[in-house]
Amino acid sequence: MSTPLDWKGYEPVLIPKISGLHQIDIYEKNGGYESLREVLLNKTKWPDAVSVVNEVKEANIRGRGGAGFNAGLKWSFMPPVDGGPRYLACNGDESEPGTFKDRKIFEYNPHLFIEGALIAAYAMSISTVYVYIRGEYRSFIQMMEKAVSDAYAKGYIGKNILGSGFSTEMVVHSGAGAYICGEETSLLESLEGKRGYPRVKPPFPAQRGLWGRPTTINNIETLANVPLVIKNGASWFKTIGAETHPGPVLYGISGHVNRPGVYELPSGMPILTLIQDVAGGMRNGKRIKAVIPGGSSTPVLRGDALEGVNMDADSLRQAGSMMGTAGMVIMDEDTDMVEVLWRISKFYHHESCGQCTPCREGTGWLEKILDKIMHGDGETRDLDLLLDVTTQMEGRTICALADAAAWPVRYTISRFREEFEARCRKSVYALA
Amino acid sequence: MAEIIIDGITYEFEGQHKLLQFILDQGKEVPFFCYHPSMSAPANCRQCMVKVGQYVKDRETGAYQLDDQGNREVRWFPKLQTSCTLDMTDGMVVHTQETDTLVQRAQKDTLEFILINHPLDCPICDQAGECPLQIQTYKYGPEGSRFEVKKVHKPKRIELGPRVILDAERCINCTRCVRFTDEISKTNQLTITRRGDKNYPITAPGEVFDDPYSMNTVDICPVGALTAADFRFKARVWEMNQTPGLDITNGKGVNVDLWTRDNLVLRITPRFNPDVNDHWMADQGRDVYRLYNENRVSRPSIRLEDTKGSMDDGVAQVKTSWTNALDTLAEVLHENKASTILTIGSPYASVEENYALQKFSSLKGLPSPFFTPHILEGSGDGFLLTDDQAPNTEGCRLLGLEEIDTEEYKKRIKGASVVLMLNDDPIGRDILKASDFKKPFVVVFATNHTDTAKAADLLIPTTCAAEHTASYVNVEGRIQRTFPAKETRYTNRRLDLEMSEGRLDRYGTTFDNWVTEENRIDCKPTWVSLSELSQRLGIPFSFEHARELVAELSSQHPAFEGISFEKMDEERGILLRRAELTT
């Protein structure tokens, strides 16, 4: 967890400053698709698919979709080849509020991701790759479709890729506006043309995924790191950023900062450095009140507790939050935390798929109580009720959306309780 | 053998089991809503949660690891588990709500969640009294409510189809109805629409839920969200008696329950029989409750001489006494030459009725009875509907009744002087015309005023499948029996122990009036009428109860060897082999 002192000298590798990189010939001129070629054709360095899995596992690319699971390790869970179809589903649903980093890849370096997905397909003997992109990203979907067809035309996708004998297809699929379809099993249902209801696990997708066949789901950014690992080696990757959470990270910084945007930097960046130096400091020189570090579901951190907190899984866990998607929401001293929490709860209420009881009913109840408090009709006992409801939701549902809805409520209230109490009348009677 | 410890009790098991079903099979309880033993488990209600752990074993020796007190060490799963989807493993330790406050808490919490948006409808809801949500709330739910904000409102009284109505506010989104159309009836007519707490099941726009099995969704809906268009608001469940019976609308022999009040059958629901119909029945079998109540032949009727062979809605038939009817019949049989008297069995009548007729004609020296089956090619669906339209075709065959086609049937009627016919409707079935009855004297043992009954010369009212104990053999050769669900004019509840208990019988309150004198039909079992006739003819034929006929069949008829009502009850019907008949 050493602070990377040289972050100012860091050269971006996921979205390098090369103009026109989204075009396939410019990508090729800059060494693009070399990793794929290596993996497919250099049999001395990459004797088989397992050698690729092992290298990626060794690099410890922790999933950038939120859960932070080692990508290579996930790949190794795929069962042995049995002749039937196997799938890779690339998760570009990117719907968690505060998260807007995969779009940068679609826009500026789509072929890096495509190359990564193809290497993953080879490593897991997969013959079909689905790229699932949120429906609202209409223009990026079109860009991705163009990039994929260009890669087909150049022989990087399709039958007998680069004469290696390996074949795989790639399909770009548009979502239809549901956050829940970013949850991996719900995404599979959606791909199958069904309602986006998350599946009960086990069986896990590696055993029974898309159309009942072995499937791996990875985030777009996760896969974009793969060609870099192949090119430069796992040992290079591990020198970048935080030791236990290495590699480049796309930090999506939004909120009350002077220069919001997506910044590629090593993992483990101090939050304060990101705010003050990278994002140009707080707007109008205001004080930081709160930071949501990794998308709206990750527990909010108090502005006065950011000293020494870095953007990696370990440091954030110690600070009482999570890395999530590194979609950081920075809020200044004028922010109304009650309203923030109400808005987040409204989102999860709106997006709950409605399948399981605690989430279907709990998300709505949370929003309604917060609405009441926001409008000055709340009582202090309502705060305890809110905390009770979160306890009743957490860990009791099919997917993690219920947790994602409960955590912000639990932590925003516990970390900003005085602000909530100030908005409530004192309770005289206890609830039933 | 593998072991599992549930609430401190050790159970042995073999093979694959889901925990919830195993617990239920042991006669223990864990509350649940979405699980249904015949469908996939979506684990969406989250009501069946239990605490699960595993005994820790030493890797090398395989011995259980012990804690300081010498008890086996348990490694608990970090989260509560839904028992409906959990595969049992050797050494699993389970705590249900009986022994664990955490589990109690979780189940109560889930009920609280379900109830916050559930309407407080129980006083006017059809499901009350047989509602899993109501029952579980009483047993495991919270007291009072902490919900002080506005409930979600959803559409009510949606006609999903001709037979099923949805109240979306009552729906708890268990998806049982949707899974039924996906997995059982396979029409895929229902789906869930919208998200979150706005979820509810519906058809695709413009589609109608006319699935031939649609009403099963009403049965499996764990709340009052789905109601039967025909039954809703007619009766409270606790006002009705529930009597086991059979679906007589085709040859499948679907097991049903008849729900009666005041001697009227108000609804028919499927009764579980894994060998025949599992938990299901077709909608068509439910509609016959009307046949049991309406348009019934009550008290014998006799035709005025000059209207013979017409079918003028029975106006030419006049009611008469049993004495006069049977005296007349005895006289007719006496006056005509035995060889010109036809006795016709019926696939619509029970084994006992057909056997009684067979025996009667042999004692009286009449030609043996014949029958013609009622098969409509193409009406079967490989599930619960069969081409065979009658409930007892196979029974007629096993008894050895002569099976003839409709042409031959027509021919025989033409040459007859007297026709003695069990409950059947050859005119309604388009085999005969009313004018075919011009010449012979036609006697019908009828339950309802069918076209044939209307054209008859003498109508002997007979008990229907809801009024007598009798057996029927389905297309697979399975013999099953009915119980009397409603009283006739001659039923003595206290003597007929097969009558199901009414609330009066069970609780003895004088305020209960659901078993009354009302709506009793003046009819008798065919074998009783034939016995009374035999007495007049001096024939040794006397049966009071179907039991006596079954006993005789069991000991004297090879195809029915060893049968008894008790055996049928215990074994959910007895599979008879046709081969035994031919040997």
Ligand SMILES: Cc1cc2nc3c(=O)[nH]c(=O)nc-3n(C[C@H](O)[C@H](O)[C@H](O)COP(=O)(O)O)c2cc1C
């Ligand atoms: C409610 C919910 C929404 C999610 N949305 C996304 C998403 O938009 N994009 C994404 O990559 N992962 C999302 N995830 C995480 C995925 O389930 C999955 O963990 C991830 O795609 C795996 O990829 P990774 O291992 O490369 O991170 C979501 C999870 C949940 C529970």
Ligand code: SF4
């Ligand atoms: S937790 Fe919420 S979003 Fe996830 S399956 Fe259950 S209802 Fe759907």
Ligand code: SF4
């Ligand atoms: S209508 Fe009934 S069966 Fe269908 S989902 Fe709702 S509660 Fe379940």
Ligand code: FES
């Ligand atoms: S019965 Fe509904 S979750 Fe198990």
